[in-house]
Amino acid sequence: MTDILVYVPNSGKHAAEVLTLARSLGDVSAIAFDDAAASLAGEYGAAKVYRVEAPGADDYFVDPKATVLTDLARNANPDFFLLPSTDEGKALAARVAVALDNGLMTDVSGLDADGTASQDAFAGATILKSKSTKGFTLATVKSGSTEPTPAPGSPAVETVNAVVAEADQRVKIAQRVDEPAGDRPALAEARVVVSGGRGVGSAEDFALIERVADALGGAVGASRAATDAGYYPHKFQVGQTGTTVSPQLYLAAGISGAIQHRAGMQTSRVIVAVNKDADAPIFGMADFGVVGDLFQVLPQALEEIEKRK
Amino acid sequence: MNIVVLVKQVPDSGLARQLDAQLRVDRNGANNVMGELDEYAVEAALQLKEAHGGEVTVLTLGPGQATETVRKVLAMGADKAVHVEDDAVGGSDALTTSAILAAALGRLEWDLVIAGAESTDSNMGVMPQLLAARTGAPALTGARKIDTDGSSITVEHQRANGYDVLTATLPAIVSVWDTINTPRYPSLKGIMAAKRKPVETLTLADLGVAAAGPAAASNEVVEAAARPPRSAGQIVTDEGQGGSALAGFLAAEKFI
Numbered sequence: 001m002t003d004i005l006v007y008v009p010n011s012g013k014h015a016a017e018v019l020t021l022a023r024s025l026g027d028v029s030a031i032a033f034d035d036a037a038a039s040l041a042g043e044y045g046a047a048k049v050y051r052v053e054a055p056g057a058d059d060y061f062v063d064p065k066a067t068v069l070t071d072l073a074r075n076a077n078p079d080f081f082l083l084p085s086t087d088e089g090k091a092l093a094a095r096v097a098v099a100l101d102n103g104l105m106t107d108v109s110g111l112d113a114d115g116t117a118s119q120d121a122f123a124g125a126t127i128l129k130s131k132s133t134k135g136f137t138l139a140t141v142k143s144g145s146t147e148p149t150p151a152p153g154s155p156a157v158e159t160v161n162a163v164v165a166e167a168d169q170r171v172k173i174a175q176r177v178d179e180p181a182g183d184r185p186a187l188a189e190a191r192v193v194v195s196g197g198r199g200v201g202s203a204e205d206f207a208l209i210e211r212v213a214d215a216l217g218g219a220v221g222a223s224r225a226a227t228d229a230g231y232y233p234h235k236f237q238v239g240q241t242g243t244t245v246s247p248q249l250y251l252a253a254g255i256s257g258a259i260q261h262r263a264g265m266q267t268s269r270v271i272v273a274v275n276k277d278a279d280a281p282i283f284g285m286a287d288f289g290v291v292g293d294l295f296q297v298l299p300q301a302l303e304e305i306e307k308r309k
Numbered sequence: 310m311n312i313v314v315l316v317k318q319v320p321d322s323g324l325a326r327q328l329d330a331q332l333r334v335d336r337n338g339a340n341n342v343m344g345e346l347d348e349y350a351v352e353a354a355l356q357l358k359e360a361h362g363g364e365v366t367v368l369t370l371g372p373g374q375a376t377e378t379v380r381k382v383l384a385m386g387a388d389k390a391v392h393v394e395d396d397a398v399g400g401s402d403a404l405t406t407s408a409i410l411a412a413a414l415g416r417l418e419w420d421l422v423i424a425g426a427e428s429t430d431s432n433m434g435v436m437p438q439l440l441a442a443r444t445g446a447p448a449l450t451g452a453r454k455i456d457t458d459g460s461s462i463t464v465e466h467q468r469a470n471g472y473d474v475l476t477a478t479l480p481a482i483v484s485v486w487d488t489i490n491t492p493r494y495p496s497l498k499g500i501m502a503a504k505r506k507p508v509e510t511l512t513l514a515d516l517g518v519a520a521a522g523p524a525a526a527s528n529e530v531v532e533a534a535a536r537p538p539r540s541a542g543q544i545v546t547d548e549g550q551g552g553s554a555l556a557g558f559l560a561a562e563k564f565i
Contacts, residue, residue, distance in 0.1 A: 061473070094435035131528060131531055170447040173473050175473065186470070240432075271539070274551075283544055285542075296551065297551040
């Protein structure tokens with residue numbers, strides 16, 4: 001039987017996706033540092049949960065969890081070790097790879113039972129299939145790769161007591177600052193993303209983008225041109241240097257579709273574009289496009305959406 | 310304070326990029342530029358040097374043409390460069406790359422290593438942590454702000470919904486996002502001065518690294534294919550009905 005070790009950081013959608021993908025490959029053993037993560041693992045079909053108690057681990061960045069994950073992976077010697085492709089997931093995977101002299105793949109969008117991993121290269125323009133040739137298949141899995149499907153069970157729970165070594169106390173998390181997220185879904189996980197670009201023209205006019213996003217229950221995104229111009233906060237940037245999104249619907253308004261932007265959204269299922277310039281590259285990838293002034297098109301669309309609801 | 314800034318020459322992400330016959334990033338046919346996020350790392354290093362003194366050394370690993378990127382960093386204001394250049398490097402994976410860079414860092418005196426949060430060709434974003442594991446220095450990644458008093462460092466680690474304040478004692482490894490600063494352009498004076506700045510070229514033998522390239526890689530690309538083009542969509546020109554047409558499409562696709 002194929003053994004899959006999965007790091008479950010929390011009870012979010014991305015973690016559920018990784019568990020769902022893992023379950024399709026074999027028997028899943030989940031690593032959870034809190035009850036919410038442990039219960040998600042049970043809900044998504046893990047056969048076993050390592051419930052780690054590591055008092056103080058949360059006060060330090062990466063190192064304490066890296067040590068725990070390394071020890072568990074060394075002992076379990078799985079066929080696969082999967083983590084979500086987040087900053088933390090990638091950092092932990094990197095540390096495990098060096099510690100165990102093991103291969104490492106990041107941003108995997110699919111996995112076969114024989115270990116073949118699919119990855120996007122060059123902003124999604126090329127699809128790679130790779131195999132790990134050193135140790136087990138250690139991979140971080142991209143958000144949106146799998147539709148999360150529950151399979152509730154009663155996993156065997158093994159409590160792992162870990163002590164945070166002094167060597168793992170080098171980077172202290174002195175403060176955690178959460179900026180108000182509002183009522184909109186998280187950009188990276190949203191089913192619908194409505195993004196504005198340079199064509200929006202000002203910070204004030206981004207309110208129109210927000211209204212469309214709210215009407216569709218989506219998140220708001222922005223192109224680099226828009227964030228660089230100060231129209232919208234940088235953390236909402238979609239693109240090569242921002243967030244990569246893969247929603248069911250991506251609506252781009254006033255965005256030309258430079259490669260830098262396409263890198264962050266071209267695996268979206270349905271792409272809709274509104275732009276004044278009929279030659280904008282975004283129309284080349286749109287399932288539906290309107291050549292026109294977004295300040296005419298979007299308010300009319302909004303009115304129609306409200307009517308149809 | 311002595312700072313090493315890591316830079317990587319990459320194919321320009323604004324143009325079409327491809328793999329070569331060995332299924333590696335094609336660097337010969339591409340327009341090669343400094344990694345997009347590396348410029349922010351360079352600027353952060355120069356600002357810290359201006360505030361605290363010391364030297365900025367640029368470290369790169371790449372073919373001969375990466376000299377252009379090294380010269381650009383020197384023109385921006387870095388003091389000297391180390392360029393690891395060896396025919397055996399091509400096709401190395403991230404783990405081997407980290408072993409080579411760690412060996413090069415072992416020859417330098419540094420309090421701080423600064424890198425971009427990820428390269429803009431492979432976008433893995435793991436190098437700072439790989440180097441932390443190999444050098445024993447702590448990694449504080451994804452910074453949108455750096456403060457140091459010369460003996461310890463504080464960064465704001467950017468997250469999707471906020472940030473974490475991280476602190477550590479130097480020496481340390483930091484990576485930065487493009488939210489941290491606005492990189493300077495090289496001045497004419499800087500470009501002239503760069504020509505006289507020392508660039509040390511090292512080979513794998515100099516660094517004592519025996520295994521590199523595809524043979525040492527821990528994974529193998531078995532197939533590469535261009536993403537199938539999206540089927541052509543419906544494009545309408547707004548003549549007063551564009552918004553309704555858009556809403557109609559969204560309804561037909563069941564988004565309303």
